[in-house]
Amino acid sequence: MMPAIQITNLQKSFGEARVLKSISLHVEEGEMVALIGSSGSGKSTLMRHLSCLTLADKGSDSEIEVLGTPVQSKGKASKDIRRTRARVGNVFQQFNLVNRLSVLTNVLIGGLSRVPVWRSMLGWFTREEKQEALKALELVGLREHALKRASELSGGQQQRVAIARALMQKAEIILADEPIASLDPESSRLVMETLERINRELGITVVVTLHQVDYAQKYCRRAIALQGGEIFFDGPITALDGQMLSRLYGTQMGSEPASEPVADSTPNPAYELKPA
Template sequence: MPTPKAPAKPAIRVKQLQRSFGARKALDHVNVEVQPGEMVALIGASGSGKSTLLRHLVGLAGDKAPGSVEMLGRSVQADGRVSSDIRRVRADVGFVFQQFNLVGRLPVMTNVLAGTLSRVPLWRSLTGRFTVEERQAALDALARVGLHEMAWQRASTLSGGQQQRAAIARTLVQRAKVILADEPIASLDPESSRRVMEILARINAEDRTTVVVSLHQVDFAVRYCPRTVALRDGSVVYDGPSAGLTPQLLRHLYGATADELHGAADGFDVRDVALRAGRAQGLSGAAAVA
């Protein structure tokens, strides 16, 4: 649903966000702004703060974090206090998790219909009385991710990639204006990863939905996202076009491991380093080959 854009209202605005776990700084004065309709990759080594940042955007990371977060012009948190009407923000933001977070014993259909919960009156949601239109919308969303034929199967019977697509269908039913995907392909095989990324890119292109996706595999960022934000030890160390990611920067991001792996070879390209960096993170190097 293309909305008339007020130019001064970013989809995401993070100001001076800090978060520490004990002595470790998970986020260190992070400032990020994302405009409506952008598709942004969030990259960085394990523990660089990608997940923490994404979870803070919808108030899923708890209190005690100085700084402010605004989504779609609404306050998510200010001075460490999560806003009291956080549910209205969440209603407009689809969140896709690494482990899919579907309810395994419920049918795929019901999992997807959960996307309507913020709009449906309580008596209907608690009794499971969804209207024909809502069911149709859920089925359409499932068709868009290619799962309509599995609508009435239990979610737990689906493969990882299928579950992740169902989770994306849920954000479609939610009519999310922003989709945040926290390592959506980190547990998937190469082919499933490609499909998930392509679906996200298509939703971004067709619906002008803002998409922020955190990734381990740099080459996926380069291929699908025009812009990349890179985190290292909780600080933004790069924010710009994905094509501008240099080998030096990647080496800086992934530390000595990428450097070691690179070894004495000369004449490498970004894709190469990305692949190696992905491996260095202990993640499927195969995914980078896809």
């Protein structure tokens, strides 16, 4: 079985500054991985490479494959990158919803890559597509808000709508870049529980960048830590003790044991789940 994500010797510079230094790693299908590290360590830059939102240095021997398909090689995007992007859902810190549209329409937008161009331009969706979008909203606990404008929801609710949009997209991988950075603790908990649940019950691979180590310890089984553009740690989340975290962040941190991870279950590609 091919890894969901395979990165080989990824190098990225901005001017004279080397942001990523020969990063090599892989993520297996069905994993939920926390990407951690201090600000400026290269987490978000690494994430952007996976969808070709950023290209590696030209002339380098960097290679990135997602779902067994090359997305970029030696600083050049693959010719069929759009097809691969359709299989990867992105969840951003700022939600990226259309505030004037309804919650339901924002979720339906996730399926535009699968409908004819004329229908996408008119914004016309079938009854079946609307039912599918409602099912995605039910999964994230927001079905009752389907007809509200996105602007009427709280930040945490909007972030869960963004996750539902990725489900409507039928994403096989979800890349969540600092999804709880601007949220209060309760909203952060609900967003992370939603990501953990779709990973556990649907088998969707999730990679999430986090500043909050305690959330990484509670919801993820594996951590990849970056420091100065290099991999500082890659392994079980339980191995990240206080001493190692202090070395990573350069400050004294506690060494409380990580929460017991939730057991795996068989993925359901049809998204047919009972509501929480």
